[in-house]
Each structure stands twice: as C-alpha cells, then as structure tokens.
Amino acid sequence: MSGLRSFVARRLLLGALQTVAVVLLVFALTEALPGDAAVALAGDQPDPARIAAIREAMDLDRPAYERLAGWATGLLHGDLGTSLTSGRPVAHYIADGFGPTLLLATLTLALLVPIGFGLGVLAARHEGRLVDRLVSSVTLAVYAVPEFALGVLLVTVLAIKLAWLPPTALGYGTDLLAHPAALVLPVLVLLSRPVCSLSRLVRAGMVDALASPYAAHARRYGVPGARVRYTHALPNALAPAVQQLARTVDWLLCGVIVVEALFVIPGLGTVLLNAVAERDVPVVQGLAVVFGVLTVVLNLGADLVAHRLTPRAGVAA
C-alpha cells in the first residue's frame, strides 16, 4: 500500500500546484479586465481625480506583482485578505456564502444518490424493455434541458401559476432550513441533470456487469436476484459513477451560479457574482483558492474510492 500513499502525496502536491495556477490565472484575468474596484466604487461620479484618490487609498496604484505578493504572503498565514469594497475579511464572505451552498449540495446529494443509482439499476434490469426505454429516453430528454430553462419553467408553473411554492428565497437570509418550501425548486433544478447522467452511467455499467460470467455464476449457485444485482454486479458498475458523482459534488459546491442567481440564494455563487461585478479581486481570489482546493480534494477522494472498487486497476498498468 506504500504505492497508494505515494500516489496520494503526488496528487496532493499536483493539486497544490493546480490551485496556485488557478489563482494566478484568475489574478491575471481580473487585471486584464478594463476598470477596477476604484472605478466600480466611484459609481456614477466617474471623476478621474476621485478615482485616483480611491485607488491610492486602496493601494491599487501599486504594481500588480506587489499586490499579488502581499496577498500571497497573507494566504500563507491563513489570511485570505480583506474585501476592497467593504473592508470585511474575505473569510467572512466565504463563511456566509458556504452555509446555503452546502445545504443545497447536501440535500441534492442525499436525493441524487438513491434516485440516480435506483433508476440506473432499474433500467439495466429491464434492459431493452419498456421500463428501460422509458427511463433512458426521459433521462436523455431532461439532460438536454439547461438549468436556467428548467428553473424558469418550474418557477412559472409551480410558483407563479399554481402558487404552491415560493418562487425565490428572497428575504429569507442565510437561514434557509427554516423555510424548506423555498428549497424545493432549487433542489429540483439542481437534481435534474446529475440524476440523468448518473443513472445513465450506472445503467451502462450494470448492463455489462449483469451479463458477466461472475454474475451468471452467482445466479447458477442459487444467490437471489436482488443480492446478485446489488452486492455482486453493482460494485463493478460503481467506478465510473463515483467519478461522475465527484464532478457533480464539485459543481454543486463551486459553481451553481445560475441556480443561485435564479432563486436569489445567498450562496458562494452569488458571492462570486457580486465580487466580480465590483472588481473585488481579493474576494474572487479567495473563492478561487477555496474552489481549487475543493476540486482537488473531491477528485482525489473519488480516485481513491474508484481504486478501492477496481482493485485490479493498479496491477494492469
């Protein structure tokens, strides 16, 4: 298992490098954009003297590499910096936004796993028959609808026409758990495409696994059908699904900007959107670090789980 340990170490090192690269890229891109926080703050009084004054007050007149170096030094001490526009620590922004995002992600995931795997196994079990064709075509159709379109559709029908659910989470603050009704639509929209991709992957893996000689052997020796499906075939179908699941969780935690904006949920996506609009570079960079680390850790986790599920993988290479 020392091979595994060195694999993890190498991946973590690579992940750190990747995160640094992401931060540099984000910094370079925000520098390349026209205008900066001073222009954004000056707002409707774009007096050049005033902008220059604001720039000087916020140290924006210093060269880019100096600002980057200062920020990076702070990061090494665990300090993500302070917002240019409000002066609040970036860590507070992230902590505030993380709650709603995590809540949405957890709820979505809790529903996604049973539904995705269940539909996949169900379709594989009835391969080629009505149930399979129904599941396969519906999942393909739903997968083809982008989130914003589905979101608008659901809001129009369920919230505005039928008035069953609140259309947005506007006014509920960050304590969304106290208003579960406001979470139904966002979670539905978030679920829609991952359920489809996951169930299709599980179906494909299960079709192969159920047709395999080892599944036939287990059936031959009298192992009940459900047990063959879930304990013998499914572990072989999981590896690709786990990778997809990691990508989905990554997406849920780092980038559901469209859904958050649509339902006015004050999560990380909203924080990011506002920060970009205000040219609040430290906040954007802080988020880039958080997103980078999350992506690296989640993918590493998925690789370790997949390694466990395909014990042969390391040997064949």
Place this chain on the structure above:
Amino acid sequence: MSDVTDSVAEIRDLRVEIDGRAIVDGVRLRVLPGKVTALVGASGSGKTTTGLALLGEYPPGARVTGEVRRTAHGTVGSDGPVGYVPQHPAAVLNPARRVSALLDDIARPQVRHLPRAQRRTTARALVLRALSDAQLPDAEALLRRYPHQLSGGQQQRVVLAQALLLGARVIVADEPTTGQDALTKSRVVEQLKAVAARGIAIVLLSHDLDVVRALADEVLVMRAGRVVESGPVERLWTAPRHEWTRRLLDEQRAVPQGGADVGSGRPVLEVRDLTAVHDRRTAVLHAPRLALHAGECLAVVGRSGSGKTTLARCLAGLHRDHDGEILLDGAPLPRSLRRRGRAQLAAVQYVFQDARAAFDEHRPVLHQVARTAVRLRGAEERAATDEASATLHRLGLPEALAHRRPGELSGGELQRAALARALLAHPRVLICDEVTSGLDTVTRRGILDVLAGLVGEAEDLSLVLITHDLDTARLAHRIAVLDTGELVEQGPAQRVLTEPRHPFTVSLMETTERLEAGTRT
C-alpha cells in the same frame, strides 16, 4: 450399469439447435457418482454445450429437445445442484469483491435454520471446510484477498471450493488443465481424483488427452455435435474403433522435431543482466545473459509463475521495471514501449495467448492485420491489404474468413490472424506467448506447423516461444528453462530434452512423461 437410479445425472437424446443448425445432436450421457466421465473432441465439437446442459444452461436463442435429469441425493425428480469449474476460473470470480463474497452467499441458505447468533460463525466454518477440501491452505488470509491477487491454480481451487460448498453431486470441469504447465497439470489431476473419491461425479470436458487418460473412467468422443465413440478409457486408447478417435490420438503422439543448427555471429537480440521487479521491490526474474540469433527459435520453458511471460514482456517493452540491458542488433532498446521508435516497435512483435482479447471485435480481421503495415512501416493502405491477404492465406486462413469479424472466427483461426498481424510488421523477433495453449490438439498441431514453417522459411526472423509445454518446445533450436524467476538452464533443444542438467528441468520432464505414460503405449 443399466440401473437408472444410481446415476446422479443423465442426458437423453439432447439436441441443441441454433438457427436451424444442430450444435449438439442425439447425445446420451449417464453420470455416475464417484466416476469421471470425459467428453473429448476438437473445439466446436459440442462438448461445452453438452456440459453446460447439465447445468441447465444453453446458448442464447437455442432450441432444445431431449431430456436432462439431475438427481438430488438419490431422490428422482428434484434437481440437485451441479457445480461448474470453467476454463478460465478468473472469469467467474468477481473482480471487485473479495474471494469470501460469493462463498458467504452460497453458505448463507445452509445456515438459515440456525438461531441468528450462530449463523455467521457456522457459515464461516462451512466456507473454511470447503476451502480445505479444495486443498487451499491458509484459507483465512485467502478469503480476504481479491481474485487478481491469487494465482491461476488458486483461482481454480476457489471455484472448486464453491462447488463443494454448494454440495454439488456433479461437477462439470471445462478444460481444467488448459494453459497449465506439467507440474500444475498433475496437481489438477490429483485434485479432481480426490474430489471423485468423495463420491462426486465429475464431467471432464477436455482436449488434453494426457489428462483424460490419467483421470477418466468413461470417455465420450465428440465430433460435430455427435458422440462418435464411447467406452472405458482403456479400451478406447488401446483399440479405438472410430476413425476420428484414432486421428485425435495420433495428433497427440506426433510432434515434429526442431531443426538442427543455426548460424552464430552477432545475436539479433541480447539480454544482459536483466532483473525485473514487480511493485518496485519484488524481484520476479533474473536473467544474466540470453542471446537470440538470426533465424533461431528459442523456447523459454517454465511452469506458471516462473517469470517467462515477464521476460517476454520485458523484451517487448511492456514491463519497464527492470535493470540491465536489452540489445537489438547491438543497440540498446528503450525499456518502455512508449519510448521505442516505429522501427524498434516493428522489430519486436508480440503474439498473445488470448487471441480473442487481442482483436477489436467490431472490425474485420483483414483490416486489423493490414493496419500493422500501415502504422509501423508506413505502407500504402492498398498494398497493406494485399499483403495482409497474402500472409493470412499463407498461414492457412481463407480469404472469406479474413473479411469476417473476430467473433465469427474460432480460437485457432484467430491465432493465425494474430500471427499474420505480427508478421506484417516485418519483425526481426517474434515473441509467441503460449500461443497454442487453449487450443485442441488438432488446431494446436496446425499452429505448430505454421510456426515451424516460419522458422524454416524466413532467414532473418527469430522466434521466442514462451511455453509450459515441452512438446511445443521441441520445435525450438534452443531451450531456456526458467524456475521461480531464475534462468536455471539453457542449451540446444536436443540436449536439454534428452539429458537435462538442472534438477528442475529433470522434474519437469518426468512429470510430462508420467502424464503421457498411457498415451504412448
């Protein structure tokens, strides 16, 4: 013998048809407890279909008539469990689950009558007993391992243990000795004998006549879906009545002798101080010096796990964890395939044991064979196809078959195609890794003739035959013997086969002779 009740399974007038073509026709078979019934025949003779019929399994889309009866503990009517040990035991072992997974599931119904608290321990005890009955030592540790961490022999015994745990009264063993070396083979024979001694009936499907001779009580010779001859093994061997039986036996006996001497001079391929390791630590192979001259055929012999395939993989650049040098025409070859240039890749070609796995099942064989010339020699598509066609024809694969997909070709035909594909690279060195194991005697004979032809006709082509089979090794000019990763002996084939020097070579020869003892009387 005519008493119906003492048989544990019986097949009467079985006919299995696919698309109107009978693959098994009018087969009758009685399986007696404690006896070994062997079905022999070339591949495609219908013996596997007959064996699987005992398990109640038929190919998809088959039309079945006739009767298959299995008896549970002497009572007629209820079906008793039948065990199955397939040709490739690894295929029926779940790659993602530990060895214990299926064994526990088989034991579970047997402990259902017990109080919940006792079930787990009793089930584990049953599993351990089955493993020890299957002669697997250190069972506790073994249960926690994954199938790929077991040797081929261990995998086979785990599958056998599953059948024993099930309480099978009949065990169908499909080619249990195929692809095994002589020592392992004799162990499998002993093992199956021990199982039969417990009163379990064994149906042996095999084209390995040595093993049939050593094991079987009754033999049924099959050809094209029909039983052409049956009887006690002694009678069949000494006085075969059917012409096909005689032919099968003759093919087994006649093996050509390899040519005499080969030119010396600078070797085409040279191995110096090679030490190959697995997992960066465990040394699995040590070959201080090995040379291959132009036009020479070198057989690398050893039992499974001796490192012979690792040697072949090092030569081909498929195993890069090794020290030492591999020189092609005096120039060192990069260790990894990825670092070898086209000319170097073309110069060393590899033919794998499992020809079916080595082809893309969706494209016609001819295209895949021609592709080598296009990729490695930059030949024109048109010219490559013509050459592929000619080479396939030369190796005995008709034009019509070449246009088919791999799924429509037999194992022997595919192996010819695999050889043709390697030859299209115009290699200096052709490595054949157990290319004849897994084939029946008639087909094997054909492939060996093709190989013998290759050695004779092309002057600059050198062959490396990786084999556990001393009969195949006779084809070679020189033989190198590997045992547990050490090169224990090498020399001219004639000398090694007639006066082996190393004790391991002697024991390998003796086991082969013992297995063949009956065949050659």
